Amino acid sequence: MYNLLKGKKGIIFGALNDQSIAWKVAERAVEEGAEIVLTNTAVAIRMGTLDELAKTTHAAAVIPADATSVEDLENLFTEAQKALGGKIDFVLHSCAMSVNMRKKRTYDDLDYGFLDKTLDISAVSFHKMMQVAKKLDAIAEGGSILALTYVASHRTFFGYNDMADAKALLESITRSFGYIYGREKQVRVNCISQSPTLTTAGGGIKGFDGMLDFADRMSPLGNASADDCADYCITLFSDLTKKVTMQTLFHDGGFSNMGMSLRGMEQYNKSFIPENTDENGKIIYG
Template sequence: MGNNLLKGKRGIIFGALNDMSIAWKVAERAVEEGAIITLSNTPLAVRMGTTNELAEKLNAKLIPADATSVTDLEQVFEQSMEVLGGKIDFVLHSIGMSPNVRKKRPYDDLDYDMLLTTLDISAISFHKMMQVAKKMDAINDYGSVVALSYMAAQRTVFGYNDMADAKSMLESIARSFGYIYGRERNVRVNTISQSPTVTTAGSGVKGMDGLLDFSERMSPLGNATAADCADYCVVMFSDLTRKVTMQNLLHDGGFSSMAMSYRAMEQYNKSFEEFKDENGKIIYG
């Protein structure tokens, strides 16, 4: 049951593919909290996914668009303001894709054309989105723009590949554009650095199962789920966070502050059991 945190607010949710998507959960929670929204994803994702079902369920207009296209983004904001009856109060950027990851190209053997595609889809689209919105004056004063990030933007994570570069750029864009948008229009811009989460996109990351288990053992509160992230996004869209901007907000159960946990150390020690001698001493190879 909602608390009307977003009552009377209008929003655009980019990136909902299916019910495993964080954006899907955010859309559901935003409407539950009283918002009216539109949904947007690429025409291909709309055909392949089940976003139409979400749009019908939430009574939300679905606007197919390529977020790397300025023209398409202009249509999304124009149609959204028309359908929703006014300027936008919040926007979620939940967009990320790496052809190098999909093609299993390692970080030291990247295809550079594919790297440019990764950066355009996963980060530069965020800049385009805000630049279009600002030029169209499409977002209300103290509106909130949120993009989903991951701690691989600051720390090396095995298998995350060139998506780490994209997330670093994404967070930099949030700070740089956040300053300008805040100064000129009172619009706040933040990123949320989410726990590893089981999504269709996340499943393509090498070693995802191990990463999920490791972060669960390391985090004192455990991994934050997609539903948990949706709750956090709702708070960031609400008037309760009117003075929060240009921040990368860590939402990972405490993982980012840990060096070693008891549970992770226990598992680490168990892995050596078969390599101990008769006196219990570890035999190093």
């Protein structure tokens, strides 16, 4: 490895199991020389395998925190600094959940109480996290804060539902808070817009297997894996990216700039039934 994070201290939100992007980021951060604190909700810690990750990464602490609770966040940043022996150099926000999606409510039939929860957990929690950290002066000068997003914040994807609104808000918070944090503390705030990735959370999206395959066929480099994403996160936590902030950085094999790929068109053509072809098997359009 490259010791890119040697001497740095970080907090990783949202690791649940070894499929989680946050789990992979925690492992890579430690491989690159960092010391970390792990956090998730108390329920997620009980249901998941975070203690296992804590052992393998020699985490300084596992601190339960509801990312939507200002009180929990205040305790988290206070205790994390004690456990790590200083200010925090990097933070990963990997918190997202839609009750509407879980309850199979379509976008034109949302439960607005559920929508409030989606926005709070998946986006507003990012603002709460940074506001608490800034008031406590918990982030070291030149620190790096990252959140995970998806291209549905910019474009419509069937089945992504109110999570698209949450991701759009998340990216707006990144820009607005990134300006203030950068101006006052030289702290960087960015989003990584990741390929659809096979995680516990991703599996709850309607038609996710199709999204995964479609993105892979459309992307010239193919989908970026959770391990690939972890590598990218490490570069953004490191001192190599000191002047990168307020950005939504696409990490998707080129998907976000594609219209139609050869592989995508070939698969699309295969979907035509015989009635749409002439005697030579060519597709009849229009």
